[in-house]
Amino acid sequence: MLRSETLFGKREPNSTTPNAPLNASTPGTQPGGMSSAVKPAPTPTGMGPGGASGAAPAPAAPAPASSEGGSKLIVGPKIKLTGGQITDCDTLVVEGTVEATMEAREIQIAEQGSFSGSAEIDVAHVRGTFDGNLTARQKLVIYSTGKVIGTVRYGKIVIEEGGELAGDTQVGSDGARSGLSVAKAAV
Structure with missing residues (x-):
């Protein structure tokens, strides 16, 4: 010892x-x-x-990896997260199944991923399935494998060929009415 x-x-x-x-x-x-x-x-x-000089300094410890998005929660494949609220999360990556209410900066739903519930976010990237109430204040991107069902509010929207959007949709959220004409022109 x-x-x-x-x-x-x-x-x-x-x-x-x-x-x-x-x-x-x-x-x-x-x-x-x-x-x-x-x-x-x-x-x-x-x-x-x-x-005494001449001795080589020890290598510096690697700096902690700083991610652009800040805090990140990854729900991996074959994992199911249910109930409650997801808070203080900058980026949520869904590769499994999530049933929750959340407010975040960004959500990324992978092809095999599924989100059910309510989400209020800035940017959404949907390659899998979203079912519920979605408010994407800045931008909603639905890829060719993506499917969004429910009540959807968005600032701007991009839908690749093959992507699906069904339900009640509205450009802009209640607080973002001033940018509606710009968002319509961009679509």
């Missing part, structure tokens, strides 16, 4: 070299024959132990 002093980069008391790193005795072991599980952190300037 490692002693707590080694976890914080301190030297063992029996170390003979004043500025020797923890694993200076044998590669893979620390003084006293212990296996080295923790390596000392590089100094902020990238210099070696004791401030």
Whole structure:
């Protein structure tokens, strides 16, 4: 078991070299024959132990992947998510089945995906099936394999050949009446 002093980069008391790193005795072991599980952190300037230059700095840890869409929820194939509300989600990707109420920035329904319920979003990409109340404030895209059924409100709409739209449809939502003539001209 490692002693707590080694976890914080301190030297063992029996170390003979004043500025020797923890694993200076044998590669893979620390003084006293212990296996080295923790390596000392590089100094902020990238210099070696004791401030000596010439030692290569340790590679930087990879930065966390930043996605453009912020928070993303993926409901994978063969997964069924039912009930409740989906909140604080920027992008919902549906590859399985979702039965819920949601408000998000974007929804992407894959070919095998199905969403039932109510959704109020900015942009919708439908390759699978949407059944319920859909408000796409900015844009609704129905691909050739997509099917949207129910009450649908949208700012702009794109339907590929083969895509289906059935039910009560209306251009614009109640709060977006000013852009109706522009949306009609774009369709």
